[in-house]
Amino acid sequence: MLAANHSYYTVENLSAEAALQELLDxxxxxxxxxxxxxxxxxxRRVDLSVAQHPFAIIxxxxxxxxxxxxxxxxxVGDLFVLRVAGNVADEAVLASIEFAVEHLGTRLVVVLGHERCGAVMAAINHAFSEGKLNSLISYIEPAIKAGREANGDCVVSDTVKAHVHLMVKQIQSTEPILSHEVKNSSLKVVPAYYRLATGKVEFL
Structure with a gap:
């Protein structure tokens, strides 16, 4: 855990392992x-007006x-956060992760799913309208099969966790930047699951 005064730190002195520990703490x-x-x-605002050094990508x-x-x-400035329904790693998200890794030097990516995810439940129930929500199906559908296989039924929590793992693999295999950093052990990509009532994050 960082010192009590939370003095300004940069990614140069915070490894992926240390970043993960800071998230756990x-x-x-x-x-x-x-x-x-x-x-x-x-x-803090003044310090960040010159440059940002987020220690983790979420x-x-x-x-x-x-x-x-x-x-x-x-x-402020601690996390590089990307939020999209169903924590989907589409092209824009992958490009944003590349930016944080290549230009900001961030060494840790966390893909954070959560219980009772509406996007996953909608995909399971095929409850999509004719609008743009349909674009999420192609990303979430592979996890539905994995969720069924995990528990003999299409349980939402299993599907969310399966989807998180698939998004982690997608990030790790994205060429040329992210896959290269992962292979060189310069980038760590980890799956996680958030429980709404307890507030606890489980790293999978």
């Missing part, structure tokens, strides 16, 4: 209702109950 504070709300003052769902900065008890 922050989530424990959040789940226990001992949040510290770091890096929210005026001096690909999460757009669900209003799943806010990474709160869940991990982090402040």
């Amino acid at each position: 922050g989530n424990q504070r959040y789940a226990l209702d001992h949040v510290e709300h770091p890096h929210e003052g005026s001096q 690909l999460g769902c757009a669900d209003s109950r799943v806010v990474p900065e709160l869940i991990f008890d982090q402040g």
Whole structure:
């Protein structure tokens, strides 16, 4: 865990392992209702006006109950957050991850699914309208089969976890930048699952 004053740090001195530990520590504070709300003052804004150094990339769902900065008890500039329904790693998301890895030097990516995900439930029930929501189906459908195989039925939690794992694999295999960084052990991509009521994140 970082020092109590949460002094400004950069990715140069925070490895993927250290970044993951900081997320674990922050989530424990959040789940226990001992949040510290770091890096929210005026001096932090001044520091970040020159450059940003987020220590982790979080690909999460757009669900209003799943806010990474709160869940991990982090402040301004700590996390590079991408939020889209169903935590889908589409082309725009992958490009954004590439940007954070290549230009900001971030070494950790967390794909954060959550229980009772509306996008996953809609995909399972084929409850899509004629609008753009249909574009999510192609990303989530492979996880539906995996969810059925995991538990003999299409249980939402199993499907969410299967989908998270598939998105992790997609990020890891994206050429040329991300796959190269993963193969060189310069980038760590990890799956995670958030429980709404307890506030706890389970790294899968």
